[in-house]
Amino acid sequence: MTVLEQPGSYRPAPPPAWQPRTDPAPLLPEAEPLRVLGTPAAGGLDPVLLGRMYGELVRGRRYNAQATALTRQGRLAVYPASTGQEACQVAAALALEPQDWLFPSYRDTLAAVARGLDPVDALTLLRGDWHTGYDPHEHRVAPLCTPLATQLPHAVGLAHAARLKGDDVVALALVGDGGTSEGDFHEALNFAAVWRAPVVFLVQNNGFAISVPLAKQTAAPSLAHKAVGYGMPGRLVDGNDVAAVHQVLTEAVRHARNGGGPTLVEAVTYRMDAHTNADDATRYRSDAEVEAWRAHDPIALLERELTGRGLLDEAGIREAREAAERMAADLRERMNRDPVLDPMELFTHVYAEQTAQLREQAAQLRAELAAAGEPSPACREDDGPQEGRRR
Amino acid sequence: MTVLEQPGSYRPAPPPAWQPRTDPAPLLPEAEPLRVLGTPAAGGLDPVLLGRMYGELVRGRRYNAQATALTRQGRLAVYPASTGQEACQVAAALALEPQDWLFPSYRDTLAAVARGLDPVDALTLLRGDWHTGYDPHEHRVAPLCTPLATQLPHAVGLAHAARLKGDDVVALALVGDGGTSEGDFHEALNFAAVWRAPVVFLVQNNGFAISVPLAKQTAAPSLAHKAVGYGMPGRLVDGNDVAAVHQVLTEAVRHARNGGGPTLVEAVTYRMDAHTNADDATRYRSDAEVEAWRAHDPIALLERELTGRGLLDEAGIREAREAAERMAADLRERMNRDPVLDPMELFTHVYAEQTAQLREQAAQLRAELAAAGEPSPACREDDGPQEGRRR
């Protein structure tokens, strides 16, 4: 049976014989965002996993703060913080197996770090260094994607390709509430459903696309309701409840892995910081709103659960914070070193084989640099494809 | 209150206070395509309207046949027939008020004709004459649109503009099942819902996008289920039941007119002819399937209803057919005359004011034509904007 032969494959039939392709009822999302922390369901959770998530959340919060600070020191060109959204970031990373792929958007540095990327490499783009500062194959993390929603069809294609090859690989793609309005969102979800590709879409609905609130973005009951229009299940989850997000994503990943096809997950969360360090959030939202969300902080929610159940004490909290500080210190230290970029590398990766035209232009730049007394650090005569400078 | 201020305008709230933007239940489509003909509901229908629809259906069927014949005589470059879909075409035209706008796709010549367009003008594009052979303002019919789904945001923008101006105008936009996969479909529906624009989307689900069956186009329970993801009502209707399509569209148009916003209507129908005269449908579907649909023919359905209720007899049927024959004869006759095109008009409408560059190029063509002994029929020195040749 090929991937495309689906059970009950539809043939058009006149209305008397018409049937829905699938039963819509099971595709509809929960009536309100799923919560686990603070509910009886939390009792069944693995304490080791919870502890790990706690450490990652604390580290992630610190990472967001440190990266934002680095923008003020001119060490980062820009930083779109995921402060307040750490539960989504961490749960996304932890829901995957090593062979799976993560497709982050430009805001998801943290998810990439939680998945194993070096915290400095993850910031390469944002510090103004090369566009992708890591080998995507190493941790199966696609480049941070800036054009909104365009990474979603990539995730579908990769998952589809893996399935065709018979590999056990699931792709998890992240997108914002604003990104759901793009045509690429629609096309990706439709392809995924038609191909039954093993892919999970996680919408981090943080209430805003820069300044535009959700009410101007959609009139849907919830973003998760979009799923039924593609014939895939929609799930709605409290995006600040790391256990709930992790549970929903793990279920969706398992469903995909077992051939069940894609799932759309909406995590309701909030962007506590401005859009980026360059944004002024007071222009479009009130402090009161922000404060209301602060009372629903993802770290606090988990901390409450863990301390309440005796799984975390003052020492544990201190330990987590200290680990986060160490990470931050290391990040600060390494980010304060100036990266060494080779201008000649501009011509190296445009094509597999450099064209005559680019050779000529490379020669021009090389001559200019030499004339200016700043020869290329790795000045090679041919400027042909070469290993990346840090590999 | 501005158009954009919607009741209950959403502000993000932490999940304990989370609510769906709207109740999804009323947005879901009927469980199976709505039928009116042959059901008790048909009893309440206006006999005059039914009679008019019958005449239009018969005329429409004949129009499709005649136009297809004209392709064989080389009088049309191509014709995408709507044979079998006449109920959708006719109902779409009749559901609108004169001030409303129709946005047809390339297959919807018939809807444009049913709305009042001259049958010959409606074929201008398809005969290889100028791209749009009519003034869209005259009958409020947008140009037949070839790039799939791209007309949908136009309809939204026009409806939105009319509403901003306080005009009582509804836009009805037609699209195929295949067209629902395009990003523009998604973006248009989303804009319409967010803006509460007075627009109705009619998907003619005829089972195929050229050769690609619906099963490879979507995995959704039905295309009408897509509506809920935008927060608009979805309706599912038997597309061969002209009374049912008319009823659903009329309701949707009224809803839009009353400020209720957009509706997505899926009409389940079937394309009886090949995709166009150039297509070979036997490559991708069986005769048996076509025959199954022939038993559910839109004209036969209405004929059965009308004759059963004594509203139509042999004479009436004959009369309708004769009227259709007269239309066909007139079409044949007028389409057999060679249209006179002015090559110099190529430069007339590119810009409001002709650029120096185009003036130069126009002069070149004029000289070439003169040298070849075929001067432009309306050879004017300036070739500036001028009235269309037939207006």
Add this chain to the structure above:
Amino acid sequence: MTTAAVGTVHRATALAQALGRALRDAMAEDPSVHVLGEDVGTLGGVFRVTDGLAKEFGEDRCTDTPLAEAGILGAAVGMAMYGLRPVVEMQFDAFAYPAFEQLVSHVSRMRNRTRGALPMPITVRVPYGGGIGGVEHHSDSSEAYYLATPGLHVVAPATVADAYGLLRAAIASDDPVIFLEPKRLYWSKDGWDPERPEQVPGIGRAVVRRQGTSATLITYGPSVPVCMEAAEAAGAEGWDLEVIDLRSLVPFDEETVCASVRRTGRAVVVHESTGFGGPGGEIAARITERCFHHLEAPVLRVAGFDIPYPPPMLEKHQLPGVDRVLDAVARLQWESEWTSEGGVR
């Protein structure tokens, strides 16, 4: 308001603000002008160009749209069909690409398709070009795509006065205009007075920004200041350079350009966009076709390298600067060097 106060104000008017002023004045004069785009309302745009418009004219006139560029431009088409004059903001150059089909297949052709019945008085504002330290996708020079699309006007101001005047002209135009805003000049000021805006001729007219006799630099948008600086520097080397600011690429002001080149006999086209297939090719070819026997040297081009726009830390190598312009001028065969090349002549 005293003259002194006006002086204080106008010296402080940055290009971005002049654009905002143009939008405001156009909206005040003509109720059919509507602004739409991502974040143009409450926020006033990421570059604050539309700041205050939603407040002054209401959200129906200056509208935050859903995040979907094809949808925005497609809706603008429908609005234009109904008689409005939409001004669309694309947030950055590369984020205009999703709207490419609407632009090429509809915006540019609707008038022609309908034989004039449906004109498209749409202005598409595109913050464009590099030099702002923007990460990937925020520094594209995409004008080549628009140039090659008949039916569009393509405009790129370089001064505050032109920013105002050309945007007014674009909005007033009954044709679609791609309005390329040089991001890197958004905060530049040049003494423009918003209370007495100088008259800018309509779209399609180049301007000689500096008169000279030795050679002509032909440029537009963010490269205009670079060429002016290069021309100043060239004086020291004995070259008296003329600088032409094209202001609009379509329509192309061949007359002004060719008149200059026929006089100077030498020309360099300068732009930031990549060279291959870029505007410079068209301009150089056109000049050569029309002025061949006046040319002492081939028309040269100084452009971005034919590579994807570099990361911020390397972008200085991509941007045509004064040195590269002067290098090109130096290669305009001032000596008898070419005769030694062994050419046909």
Add this chain to the structure above:
Amino acid sequence: MTTAAVGTVHRATALAQALGRALRDAMAEDPSVHVLGEDVGTLGGVFRVTDGLAKEFGEDRCTDTPLAEAGILGAAVGMAMYGLRPVVEMQFDAFAYPAFEQLVSHVSRMRNRTRGALPMPITVRVPYGGGIGGVEHHSDSSEAYYLATPGLHVVAPATVADAYGLLRAAIASDDPVIFLEPKRLYWSKDGWDPERPEQVPGIGRAVVRRQGTSATLITYGPSVPVCMEAAEAAGAEGWDLEVIDLRSLVPFDEETVCASVRRTGRAVVVHESTGFGGPGGEIAARITERCFHHLEAPVLRVAGFDIPYPPPMLEKHQLPGVDRVLDAVARLQWESEWTSEGGVR
């Protein structure tokens, strides 16, 4: 099979069939080659280029996708990331526009962005150009958009042998290739033998289709036969024209082109795409930069008018035909006419 039989077969191989054969051979040799697009499977494509592939290799290798070009190309990006070699069919030129963002922002840049880690061995087949009586949107020559996008190769065959050879090369390339298929030549035949396909050099090599001494016609794709015909006709007027078929626009074979022009001293670039901002500008400018002192006349261009592609009944006026090419050749200043122009020289 007898030689005679082979002869019968190969004389009957049309360009479209050779393309299908190239796909088939590539798929047979390399299991990572996947074809996807609208109607490519069961139907075999609207031009029947992919006929039989789904049957031979299964629907997972030759896949009818949903109707969404950005989705198709975007999925191809992901497939390429996983090591496949997707060959995407865009149904017609103008229907590639919805995929423009994926093409420009990802396909062309992914290798560069990732410093070589994620190459994009994607072939995008685009049936292009006019002359087939197609209604609006079915006859665009969109190569200018692709030319101006670094990271893409742009190829356009004109003969059956090149169709086969270049498509094989495109599929084998580790870089993305825009493969422009001249619709109007789909059914042309020129004696190519599928059993003994002649060797075609890789992408980036032009070919001199006709040697001549008076002037060089530089062209590609559907305009190649036009130029060949013009060259034959020119003989009668005493001109011995050289005809260069570029075969690929990117990389551009400057060497072959410049060598010819240096010899002939005169050149005309011919293409169907609109002139302004089209490939001809780049080619003419480049030749002039490199061969200035060998030129007896400016490099001229014969191109489509700068208008939206006309309706079928008028398209003959848009397409550069033999007469226009000869008119341009006649304007290459054969006499002393230019000296009388009063130019500087």
